[in-house]
Structure formats: C-alpha cells, structure tokens
Amino acid sequence: xxxxxxxxxxxxxxxxxxxxxxxxxxxxxxxxxxxxxxxxxxxxxxxxxxxxxxxxxxxxxxxxxxxxxxxxxxxxxxxxxxxxxxxxxxxxxxxxxxxxxxxxxxxxxxxxxxxxxxxxxxxxxxxxxxxxxxxxxxxxxxxxxxxxxxxxxxxxxxxxxxxxxxxxxxxxxxxxxxxxxxxxxxxxxxxxxxxxxxxxxxxxxxxxxxxxxxxxxxxxxxxxxxxxxxxx
Amino acid sequence: xxxxxxxxxxxxxxxxxxxxxxxxxxxxxxxxxxxxxxxxxxxxxxxxxxxxxxxxxxxxxxxxxxxxxxxxxxxxxxxxxxxxxxxxxxxxxxxxxxxxxxxxxxxxxxxxxxxxxxxxxxxxxxxxxxxxxxxxxxxxxxxxxxxxxxxxxxxxxxxxxxxxxxxxxxxxxxxxxxxxxxxxxxxxxxxxxxxxxxxxxxxxxxxxxxxxxxxxxxxxxxxxxxxxxxxxxxxxxxxxxxxxxxxxxxxxxxxxxxxxxxxxxxxxxxxxxxxxxxxxxxxxxxxxxxxxxxxxxxxxxxxxxxxxxxxxxxxxxxxxxxxxxxxxxxxxxxxxxxxxxxxxxxxxxxxxxxxxxxxxxxxxxxxxxxxxxxxx
Numbered sequence: 001x002x003x004x005x006x007x008x009x010x011x012x013x014x015x016x017x018x019x020x021x022x023x024x025x026x027x028x029x030x031x032x033x034x035x036x037x038x039x040x041x042x043x044x045x046x047x048x049x050x051x052x053x054x055x056x057x058x059x060x061x062x063x064x065x066x067x068x069x070x071x072x073x074x075x076x077x078x079x080x081x082x083x084x085x086x087x088x089x090x091x092x093x094x095x096x097x098x099x100x101x102x103x104x105x106x107x108x109x110x111x112x113x114x115x116x117x118x119x120x121x122x123x124x125x126x127x128x129x130x131x132x133x134x135x136x137x138x139x140x141x142x143x144x145x146x147x148x149x150x151x152x153x154x155x156x157x158x159x160x161x162x163x164x165x166x167x168x169x170x171x172x173x174x175x176x177x178x179x180x181x182x183x184x185x186x187x188x189x190x191x192x193x194x195x196x197x198x199x200x201x202x203x204x205x206x207x208x209x210x211x212x213x214x215x216x217x218x219x220x221x222x223x224x225x226x227x228x229x230x231x232x
Numbered sequence: 233x234x235x236x237x238x239x240x241x242x243x244x245x246x247x248x249x250x251x252x253x254x255x256x257x258x259x260x261x262x263x264x265x266x267x268x269x270x271x272x273x274x275x276x277x278x279x280x281x282x283x284x285x286x287x288x289x290x291x292x293x294x295x296x297x298x299x300x301x302x303x304x305x306x307x308x309x310x311x312x313x314x315x316x317x318x319x320x321x322x323x324x325x326x327x328x329x330x331x332x333x334x335x336x337x338x339x340x341x342x343x344x345x346x347x348x349x350x351x352x353x354x355x356x357x358x359x360x361x362x363x364x365x366x367x368x369x370x371x372x373x374x375x376x377x378x379x380x381x382x383x384x385x386x387x388x389x390x391x392x393x394x395x396x397x398x399x400x401x402x403x404x405x406x407x408x409x410x411x412x413x414x415x416x417x418x419x420x421x422x423x424x425x426x427x428x429x430x431x432x433x434x435x436x437x438x439x440x441x442x443x444x445x446x447x448x449x450x451x452x453x454x455x456x457x458x459x460x461x462x463x464x465x466x467x468x469x470x471x472x473x474x475x476x477x478x479x480x481x482x483x484x485x486x487x488x489x490x491x492x493x494x495x496x497x498x499x500x501x502x503x504x505x506x507x508x509x510x511x512x513x514x515x516x517x518x519x520x521x522x523x524x525x526x527x528x529x530x531x532x533x534x535x536x537x538x539x540x541x542x543x544x545x546x547x548x549x550x551x552x553x554x555x556x557x558x559x560x561x562x563x564x565x566x567x568x569x570x571x572x573x574x575x576x577x578x579x580x581x582x583x584x585x586x587x588x589x590x591x592x593x594x595x596x597x598x599x600x601x602x603x604x605x606x607x608x
Binding site: 035036037039040042046047050053058059060083084085086087088089090110111112113114115116124125126127128129130131134138149152153154 | 243244245246247248249250251252253388389394395398401402405406407408409494495496497498499500502505507508509510511512513
C-alpha cells in the first residue's frame with residue numbers, strides 16, 4: 001500500500017487538522033516547526049511560517065502541538081520538519097529527545113545534509129542533483145524512509161510533476177533498501193497517482209496548507225481525493 | 233566535508249540539492265588555486281580593469297594626534313572592495329562553465345560589482361535586493377540596471393540583505409545546474425567563507441607592504457567595518473601572524489552579530505548570529521545597508537573566540553559624524569560602512585592605525601545627509 005504524507009504547520013488548530021487529514025486517509029503527518037529563514041521553502045510554506053511565528057509558535061509551543069496531535073491520532077506517525085537553527089538553539093540531542101517524548105516518530109531537518117551531524121536520527125532527503133554515493137549514504141543513515149526531493153527547487157505546487165523523478169527513483173531503488181517517498185511540487189490527485197506509480201509514497205505540503213485554511217472538513221475532503229487517486 | 237577550518241563554526245547547513253554544487257565549486261576552487269593561469273588571469277584583471285594596487289593614504293587631520301593610514305578600496309573600480317571578490321568568482325564561474333550568475337546585495341555595492349563583471353564577461357545576471365535597500369540605495373539600483381543586470385526586489389520579511397540572501401540561495405537551489413551563486417561576503421556554506429576571504433586578502437597583502445614602506449613599521453592596530461565581514465577578513469588575513477598587531481572589527485551597534493549574538497545557523501553556516509533564544513533570526517538595524525545583516529562570516533566568530541581579533545560596535549550617529557568629518561578633513565567621502573570603522577579608530581588607544589576604507593560614499597549621500605540633518 002502506498003503511503004500518503006501530509007504536511008501541516010504547527011499552530012494551535014493543528015491537532016484537529018491533523019485528525020481530519022488522518023480521517024481523509026493520511027498515513028503520516030509532518031508538522032512544520034516554523035523558522036524565520038526557511039531556505040528550502042517556497043512562498044506558501046514561508047508565509048505560513050511567518051504567520052505561525054507571529055502567533056508565538058516557538059519550539060516549546062510546537063512541541064506542545066506535537067503532543068496534543070499525538071493524543072488525537074496516536075496511531076499515526078508524526079514527523080516534525082524544521083531547520084538547524086532551532087536545534088542549535090534548543091540543543092541538538094535535547095531536541096531529538098523531546099520530540100520523541102512528545103510522540104514524534106522521527107524528524108526532518110531541511111538544511112542538514114547527511115554528512116552534517118550524522119548521529120542525529122532523522123529522515124534524510126536526496127535530490128535529483130545527488131550523486132549515487134550520497135544517495136547510498138543518505139539511505140544508510142535515514143530513519144524509516146527516504147525523502148526524494150522531486151525537483152531542484154523549493155517547496156510549492158507546480159503544474160507538472162518533475163521529469164527528473166523517474167531517474168531519481170530508479171537510482172534510489174538500486175542504491176537503498178528503505179521505502180521512497182517523493183515530495184515537492186505534488187498537489188493534485190493526478191500528480192499523486194502518477195508519482196505513486198513510481199515511489200512508495202508521496203508528501204503533500206503547500207497545497208495541503210492552503211486547503212487547511214478552509215478548515216478540517218475541506219482538508220479531509222482534499223486528502224480523501226489524494227487517497228482515492230493513490231488507491232485507485 | 234563537514235570539518236571546518238573555523239573550529240565549531242562554518243559547515244554546510246543547506247538543503248541536499250546544493251551539496252553537489254558545493255562539491256563542484258570546492259573542487260574547481262582548489263584546482264584554480266593550484267593553476268598559475270587562474271592567478272595570471274585574475275591578477276591581470278585586478279591590475280588593468282579594477283585598478284589595483286589601491287593606494288594607502290595618510291590622514292593627518294581626521295584624528296589629531298594619530299596617524300591613520302587609509303587603505304583606499306574606495307578608489308577601486310565600482311567604488312568598493314566588493315569587486316575583488318566578484319572578479320575572482322567570475323573567473324572561477326567561467327572555469328566551471330556557468331553562464332548564469334545570481335547574487336544578493338544589501339548596500340548595492342556587491343550587486344554593482346557582480347553586474348559589472350557579468351557585463352564584462354557577457355553573462356546573465358540576476359541580483360536580489362530587499363525593497364527597503366532599493367529605497368535607500370537608489371543610485372546603485374540604477375547602476376545595476378544600466379549594466380544589464382536584472383534587479384529582483386524582495387518584498388517579504390525584513391526586506392533587507394537577510395531576505396535577499398535567502399532568495400538568492402532559493403534561486404540557486406532551483407537553477408543549480410546552470411547557475412553560479414556569486415556570494416558577496418565571507419558567509420554561506422563551505423567553501424564560500426574561505427574562498428571569499430582568499431579573494432579579498434589582496435587588500436591586506438598590499439596594505440601591509442605599503443604600511444611598512446610608508447611608516448617604516450607595522451601598524452599598532454588594523455580596523456575595519458564588519459557586516460558579513462569580507463573587507464575585514466581581507467585586510468586582517470595578512471596580519472594574523474603579526475601577534476603585536478591588534479585586529480579590530482567594528483559592527484553596527486544594532487547589527488552586532490559578534491558583539492551581542494549567539495551561536496546559530498543562518499544561510500548555510502554555523503556562526504554567531506542575532507537570534508532569539510529559540511533560534512529565530514532577529515532583525516538587524518543599521519543606517520548602513522551593508523552592515524544591516526544579522527549574521528557574520530564564521531571565521532570572524534572563530535577569531536573572536538580565539539582572542540585574535542576583537543569586535544566592537546559603533547552607533548548610526550557615530551558613523552554619521554565620522555562620515556562628515558572625513559569628508560571635511562581629508563576630502564574623502566567614505567561609505568557609511570567604513571565610517572563605522574573610522575568612528576572607532578579615532579578613539580582607539582593607539583597612535584598608528586590602519587583602516588580599511590572599504591568603499592566610497594556617493595551611494596549614501598541621501599541617507600547620510602538626511603541622517604545628519606536629524607542630528608543637527
């Protein structure tokens with residue numbers, strides 16, 4: 001069965017939104033811990049981060065959201081996604097511990113390539129530009145699954161799924177044994193269907209955030225449309 | 233790869249997409265350094281195009297009782313030290329086969345230097361600049377346009393150098409196969425801090441020799457403004473082994489990444505940054521767009537911790553007064569950035585001082601005159 005990962009920004013309403021996403025068919029929920037200068041993110045996630053920060057969402061508050069979300073959807077793996085600066089300030093090991101205590105299954109640090117702090121357990125990312133050597137290294141260190149960045153670029157919906165993906169999947173299959181979930185630029189049921197014909201799962205972020213603005217019911221419906229496309 | 237020449241500072245805290253490009257850059261840089269043809273081409277350009285060596289000027293009236301030697305990077309083509317780095321990186325980009333250049337700019341000096349070298353080499357040039365900086369550095373925006381560069385306004389966040397740098401990096405992530413990111417200071421992921429420091433170290437190599445010839449000895453102190461820190465690292469490098477020479481970096485008081493910052497990660501490197509206790513990057517404030525940056529090169533953080541260099545602050549007001557006084561006493565209009573260095577140098581407990589006059593002040597006239605009017 002192909003996996004569906006939905007990204008939400010950590011805000012006070014997020015636990016209910018995460019539950020709606022799970023009801024719609026999400027297997028995993030990524031929780032964005034906002035950072036002021038998110039290099040890997042396009043305009044939608046960047047704006048959501050700005051708003052969350054303006055509402056006081058700092059590391060402690062985000063961990064609280066993680067904990068409340070875990071209480072609502074205890075069977076769904078929750079994966080914080082953030083940037084190195086937050087871990088540097090909080091303490092790298094302490095951050096990992098407190099994420100785990102709050103119910104986090106793993107984490108993603110968008111600006112921490114595999115050879116910086118390899119001891120920190122996390123989901124590693126690889127991109128179309130990654131060499132075979134680096135894909136193998138990321139696969140060996142990754143926690144659970146490998147995040148395939150489909151395109152050289154930042155997060156955000158795109159009209160077409162990246163043409164670089166098939167080759168990246170093919171290389172990763174040859175080099176690593178963990179499941180491969182693809183993200184960046186996936187927003188429609190058509191994208192979802194075509195990407196899951198290659199990868200083991202997909203990550204949907206920017207479009208999910210936009211739909212989440214309309215409330216849990218809208219998000220549930222949107223996630224269900226992705227689920228149906230994947231399972232169909 | 234994650235080992236750093238700067239102790240705990242530096243590194244490559246960037247999305248994975250960029251790592252192969254950084255590897256390629258690092259390898260190309262090592263090969264260039266070992267290649268006489270690279271040095272010959274660059275030195276030729278520095279001499280016949282940029283106007284090196286720049287002179288050393290003794291200022292006698294600015295700070296009575298002191299002898300302050302000014303290293304005149306303001307006389308370099310395009311009016312600031314930024315061209316040293318831009319020329320070096322453009323020769324390197326040519327070797328790497330990159331035809332498109334992106335850059336960030338704060339005061340506009342690096343943007344102008346980048347637009348200049350792209351014009352000379354016939355390369356596509358995109359410069360990201362915060363809207364607030366576009367407002368206060370209008371002449372440089374017009375210069376970049378005339379030189380054929382596209383200036384892309386950055387209209388979110390602080391609308392200054394911090395956001396322009398993030399946006400330039402995002403462009404690079406998106407166009408990494410065709411594009412060289414021509415970073416303007418000794419910041420960013422490895423190998424940029426080292427590369428920029430090496431390209432700017434021509435300032436200190438010349439200045440040390442010129443100072444010995446002019447004064448018959450080394451200066452007691454070398455003083456330079458620090459935003460990202462490239463002119464300072466450029467003039468400091470050749471003096472690092474001269475233990476008796478004090479190295480003094482002057483930050484804007486409202487952007488003192490080294491003076492009041494904490495260890496953090498910004499724009500690909502671990503360094504000293506202005507951030508809150510949660511690691512969120514704080515806003516910097518300075519009248520000088522070139523110093524209005526919450527981060528600093530990792531080597532400066534290292535030199536601070538080692539005790540080899542000291543870092544102090546100067547306020548907007550002190551910089552404005554030094555700006556005016558240098559104009560009136562020496563007939564030199566400095567940029568607001570080195571005006572911070574001048575403000576501290578004239579109060580320093582030393583008699584023989586070398587100051588990096590990193591750029592000229594034409595770009596700052598409107599901002600400085602209105603600032604001085606408010607002081608009066």
